[in-house]
Amino acid sequence: MRSSTIFSLVIAFVLAGAAVFGMREYLADQQARLLAMGRTKTxxxxxxxxxxxxxxxxxxxxxxxxxxxxxxxxxxxxxxxxxxxxxxxxxxxxxxxxxxxxxxxxxxxxxxxxxxxxTLSAALDHGMKAVSIRVNDVLGVAGFVRPSDRVDVLLTRLVRDPAGNDQTLVDVLLQGVKVLAVDQTADERKDEPSVVKTVTFEVTTDEAQRLTLGATIGTLSLTLRNIASSSVEETRQITVADLGGGPTATELGQDLAKTPEREKQVEIVESKVEPALPIEPKWATVGVWNTTKREEHRVGLIQ
The missing domain is CATH 3.90.1210.10 (Antifreeze-like/N-acetylneuraminic acid synthase C-terminal domain)
Structure with a gap:
């Protein structure tokens, strides 16, 4: 056998062995991957x-x-x-x-x-209380307040100043209060507006006391907050003096403060014309005939 043939056979055996070894390693690697995927799925x-x-x-x-x-x-x-x-x-x-x-x-x-x-008590956070206030279609934002909304509570009250005059004030009593329920509804996914009579809030003990006192001495009304609004705003007390509307309102107020002058009234009286009565004569005429002419003489009447 020629040496070249033997060399070719040796090369062929070496390449075949390398191919078998490479395929065996490839299959073993694929099997390991499949087992790993199986364990992950499990x-x-x-x-x-x-x-x-x-x-x-x-x-x-x-x-x-x-x-x-x-x-x-x-x-x-x-x-x-x-x-x-x-x-x-x-x-x-x-x-x-x-x-x-x-x-x-x-x-x-x-x-x-x-x-x-x-129950509603199970929905309260630790340390929080549930308190309800009475509202109507106006004070309750026309029924658009729903469970899980955030609202501000305003208090309108009448106070007496040192001079003894009554004055109406509006204060922001609470801000960002969470609504737990409206009437007997606590479903936050119910989005249809409805006019309710009561609104229940989740508040602290101090806030519950303030709400109860405010409802006793004045009128509580609600303002609906933006769903993403969580900041506390700086507020101030609003009085009747803050209801000005600029120069026009000032001029109007000055005009109203002036005492209006009374207008002169002219009364037209229709004259009554009485019918003329015939005047009774105070004498009598006597005619006397002369030979050629007639003469008349006036003779006074006896009254």
Missing amino acids: QEKTLVVAAKPMRFGDRVRPENLKAIPWPSNETPAGSFSSIDVVVGNDAQPRYAMEAIDPGEPVLSSKITGAGERA
Whole structure:
């Protein structure tokens, strides 16, 4: 056998061995990747979300929930990974404390504890109180105040100054107060305006005292704040003297202060014309005939 042929066979065996070794390493690497992907999929977490809309007071039932894959290791605070943990048992049911829309994660802050009732007291933050005031269609911003809105509370009252004169004042009593409920409705997702009679706020003890006292001595009215507004504004007391409207209002006030002069009134009297009566004569005429002519003589009448 020629040396060139032997050399070619040796080269062929070496290349074949290298190809087999390379393919074996490639397959082993692919297998390792598949195993790693399988382990990742096995470790994938689930997150419980709402399958149907739930509102305040609704019982949390299994048909209203669903578990979805959650690839991240970071989950929302207070979330659940199992529907059974959320639902609990029939003896200790859970209820929705606020509106939960489909696809929204079910959090512990949005539902009651096991066996707890869905009451307004359970929705209060620690140390806060719920207090209600009476409103009407004007004082309640025409019914556009809804649960979870923020409002400012104004107090209109009548005070007596040192001179003994009554004066009307308006003060900003509270700012940025959270609305818990309107009438008996605590559903924040209900956005249709409706005229209500009472509004319930979440306030501190001091704020509750101020609201109660203000409702006793004056009239409370609400002003709706922007949903993104959280700052406390600098306010001042408004009096009747602050209702000026510029030069026009000043001139008008001066005109009103002047004592108007009384206009001269002319009365037109129609003259009455009495009919003329015939004048009775105070004498009589006597005619006397002479031979040629007739003469007349006046003779006075006896009165």
